[in-house]
Amino acid sequence: MSENKVDCKNCTHFRSAPYEARADACYFSDNMPSKQSTTYLDEQQIAGNHKKINLRSDCKDHNARSIPRSFLQRLLRA
Numbered sequence: 001m002s003e004n005k006v007d008c009k010n011c012t013h014f015r016s017a018p019y020e021a022r023a024d025a026c027y028f029s030d031n032m033p034s035k036q037s038t039t040y041l042d043e044q045q046i047a048g049n050h051k052k053i054n055l056r057s058d059c060k061d062h063n064a065r066s067i068p069r070s071f072l073q074r075l076l077r078a
């Protein structure tokens with residue numbers, strides 16, 4: 001049995017309310033029942049139910065977010 005459990009909150013396809021989306025959901029195009037190609041039609045999109053898709057914490061489409069650089073790392077690179 002695999003121990004590689006994934007969390008939607010650490011996935012690049014996940015958007016959370018209220019700043020990124022109207023409700024917490026999965027925005028991976030293959031998991032969305034309705035997708036719009038243009039940005040101004042975002043309101044008409046229907047995002048995927050991440051709780052249902054990742055019910056067993058084994059979603060194959062999980063794409064890990066990169067770890068943000070610390071303030072010191074950003075300062076030294078800038």
Ligand code: SF4
Pocket residue numbers: 006007008011012013014025026027028031049050053054059060061062063
């Ligand atoms: S359901 Fe899968 S693809 Fe969607 S946010 Fe969760 S881990 Fe990512």
